[in-house]
Amino acid sequence: MSLPQLVLHLVAEYGLILCAAHLFGRLAVRLGQPSVVGMMVAGVFLGPSAFGHFAPSVQTWCFPSETLKILQWCAQLGVGLYLFSTGLDFDVSLVARRTRAAVSISLAGILVPFLLAWPLACWLEGQTGLFADNVALWQRILFLGSAIAITAFPMLVWIVRERGLAGTSMGALAIAAGAINDALAWCILALVVSSISGDTSLLLLAALGAAVMAVFCYYWGRRILAVLTEPVEAAGCVRVQNLIPVILVLAAFLGFSEWIGLHAVFGGFLCGLCLPRGRLTEWLRGKLDPVVGPFLLPLFFTFSGLNTRLDLVLSMEGLQVLAAVLVISVLGKGVACWGAARFAGMDNASACGLGALMNARGLMELILLNIGLSAGIVGPLLFSVLVLMAILTTFAATPLFNWLGPKAETKDERLKTKD
Numbered sequence: 001m002s003l004p005q006l007v008l009h010l011v012a013e014y015g016l017i018l019c020a021a022h023l024f025g026r027l028a029v030r031l032g033q034p035s036v037v038g039m040m041v042a043g044v045f046l047g048p049s050a051f052g053h054f055a056p057s058v059q060t061w062c063f064p065s066e067t068l069k070i071l072q073w074c075a076q077l078g079v080g081l082y083l084f085s086t087g088l089d090f091d092v093s094l095v096a097r098r099t100r101a102a103v104s105i106s107l108a109g110i111l112v113p114f115l116l117a118w119p120l121a122c123w124l125e126g127q128t129g130l131f132a133d134n135v136a137l138w139q140r141i142l143f144l145g146s147a148i149a150i151t152a153f154p155m156l157v158w159i160v161r162e163r164g165l166a167g168t169s170m171g172a173l174a175i176a177a178g179a180i181n182d183a184l185a186w187c188i189l190a191l192v193v194s195s196i197s198g199d200t201s202l203l204l205l206a207a208l209g210a211a212v213m214a215v216f217c218y219y220w221g222r223r224i225l226a227v228l229t230e231p232v233e234a235a236g237c238v239r240v241q242n243l244i245p246v247i248l249v250l251a252a253f254l255g256f257s258e259w260i261g262l263h264a265v266f267g268g269f270l271c272g273l274c275l276p277r278g279r280l281t282e283w284l285r286g287k288l289d290p291v292v293g294p295f296l297l298p299l300f301f302t303f304s305g306l307n308t309r310l311d312l313v314l315s316m317e318g319l320q321v322l323a324a325v326l327v328i329s330v331l332g333k334g335v336a337c338w339g340a341a342r343f344a345g346m347d348n349a350s351a352c353g354l355g356a357l358m359n360a361r362g363l364m365e366l367i368l369l370n371i372g373l374s375a376g377i378v379g380p381l382l383f384s385v386l387v388l389m390a391i392l393t394t395f396a397a398t399p400l401f402n403w404l405g406p407k408a409e410t411k412d413e414r415l416k417t418k419d
Contacts, residue, residue, distance in 0.1 A: 001066050010067055014299075020046055021298035033398055034155060036297070036363065040391055043301030049310035049384075063306060075303040078296030079367055080254055080268040085288045086153070087272020088281045090179065101344040102176035108340035109181045109358055113332035114145035120328050127317065130382040139192050143377055146189040147369065147386050148329045151178045152362025152394055159357060159401065170350045170406065174357050177337070182364060186266060189368055193375045194261040209260025213270055221274030225249065232280040242280065263371050297363070304366045304387065307373060312381045313388060322385045329389055334359030334400075353405025360397035365390035 001009065020042040028038030045051060052059040063071075121140040124130050131140050156178045165171030187210065194206035228249065232242050250271050257267030275281050312318050338355030342348065369386050372378045378386070 001064070006066060009064070010070060013062060013067055013071070016062060017042075017046065017298050017302045018295065021301065022294070032402075033395060034159070036155060036293070037391070037395055039298055039301050040362070040366070040394065042298065043303070043305030044308050044310065044387070044391070045305065046302050047305035047308050049305070049308055053311065068303075068306070071299060071303050071306075074296070075300035076264065078292060079300050079363075080264050081288060081292045082297060082363070083265045083268040084250060084272040085285060085292055086157075087269040088275060088285050088288075089157070090273055091175075092273070099176075101173055101341075102180055104344055105173070105177040105337055105340040105354070105358075106180035106184065108336045109151070109177070109333055110145075110149050110184050112336035113148035113329075114141065116328045116332040117141050117145035117148055120144055120324060123324070124321065124382070127321070129379045130321070131378060132376045135196065135377055139195060139377070142188055142192045143372055146185045146192070147365065147372075148325075148332050149181065149185045150361055150364050150368055151181050151185075151333075151358050152360040152364050152397070153178045153182045155360055155362045155394065155397070156357045159398065170346070170354060173341075173344075173346075174354050177354070178358060181358070185368075189371065190261070190263075190266070192377065193263070193371060196375050196377060203261075206261040209256065210266075213256070213267070217270050217274050221270075222276045225274050226276050229276045229278050229280045232283075233278050236279070238280060238283045246275075246280070246284070263367075265367055300363075300366070300370075304370055307370075307380070307383060308387045309380050309384045310388065313384050318381055318385060321382070322388060325385055325389050326392065329361075329393060330359060333393075347406075349404065349406045353401050356397050356400035356404060359400075360394045361390040362394040365394075 021039045024038035024042035024045065025035035026038070028041070029035050046059075046063075048056075048059070051062075118141050121137060121144050124144075125137060125140065135143075157175055160171040160174055165174075190206060190210060191203075194203045228242070228245050232238050250268065253267035253271035254264040255267070257270075258264045272281075275284075313322055334355040336355075337358040338351045341351035341354045346354065366387065369378070369383055369390070373383050
């Protein structure tokens with residue numbers, strides 16, 4: 001394929017992805033779901049599970065191998081910018097105000113999934129094609145635990161804000177618990193990915209690098225990066241010369257995170273978290289949010305969908321694995337977080353609503369699974385099962401929250417906790 005042909009094909013491919021993503025997104029909204037759920041389904045539809053099943057030659061022509069690497073790069077760029085935007089939007093004070101209750105709920109959402117992942121990994125060990133041969137049992141347990149424990153943090157924030165719960169105890173607690181939960185899950189995943197190489201020096205580099213990033217962000221990040229925001233505050237507006245240093249700093253975070261053996265998304269989130277809040281971060285959020293979500297994330301969903309084989313799941317073995325994964329995922333996440341919230345002093349309706357929100361996996365799960373696939377941890381069948389689990393738990397989050405969560409007249413009540 002010549003360069004002009006490649007460019008024209010990429011443009012047509014991108015148009016097809018956007019059309020499918022926004023069509024399914026609108027259908028999802030009509031069904032009372034966030035549009036991102038429809039975009040996830042659109043990615044699977046464009047892959048071999050639907051489009052490739054009914055029109056394999058057309059699907060292969062639409063997504064030739066020459067374009068897949070470029071699609072992957074663009075998808076990773078979209079995810080990196082999305083996590084950067086999520087970091088810009090995250091209010092650290094929410095965690096500080098609800099530390100004890102948030103920690104107890106997030107720990108329940110981490111420890112129980114990992115405890116349940118142990119027998120699941122032992123059961124799956126006897127089945128071929130689910131994990132790579134070089135993946136040890138403890139690595140399988142940690143990866144499955146991370147996949148079950150992860151929360152759709154951006155979607156959780158979206159639902160909390162849409163429902164007018166951002167200023168309530170339940171809303172603050174859900175956001176804080178989701179943030180702590182995902183931070184722990186990502187750290188464990190980083191340990192698994194860096195250990196797959198079998199090189200202890202790489203594992204040490206990942207551990208030390210992660211510690212350096214964490215210490216830098218906690219103690220000096222905002223003070224040092226204040227040099228990027230102070231000129232904007234002084235001028236009262238954002239100019240082009242203010243954006244160049246931000247791009248360089250973001251690239252440094254992404255590059256360092258990738259270099260130490262972690263995924264670039266970690267660096268993107270931490271960079272957004274470290275930028276001092278003010279005119280610059282508000283401007284960046286205002287420009288990124290309307291572009292990244294609608295125009296870049298569909299690339300990532302499509303790339304994930306191209307690696308998803310639901311036909312494998314429809315076998316007897318695949319359905320058994322899916323049933324086991326779904327049961328353990330709901331018990332280990334939704335029910336565990338509900339129990340921890342009740343123990344923290346929440347009423348039953350609010351605890352059920354929080355459990356429904358924490359049980360959604362969404363985009364964060366797809367990011368985790370793609371990291372596992374690219375690192376050679378999981379095979380096509382288990383990847384497809386976990387993608388389907390992510391879609392089903394995310395799809396169920398809003399209906400379950402509406403059914404079991406706090407009603408309209410109690411949403412603004414301040415819920416008492418044992419803090």
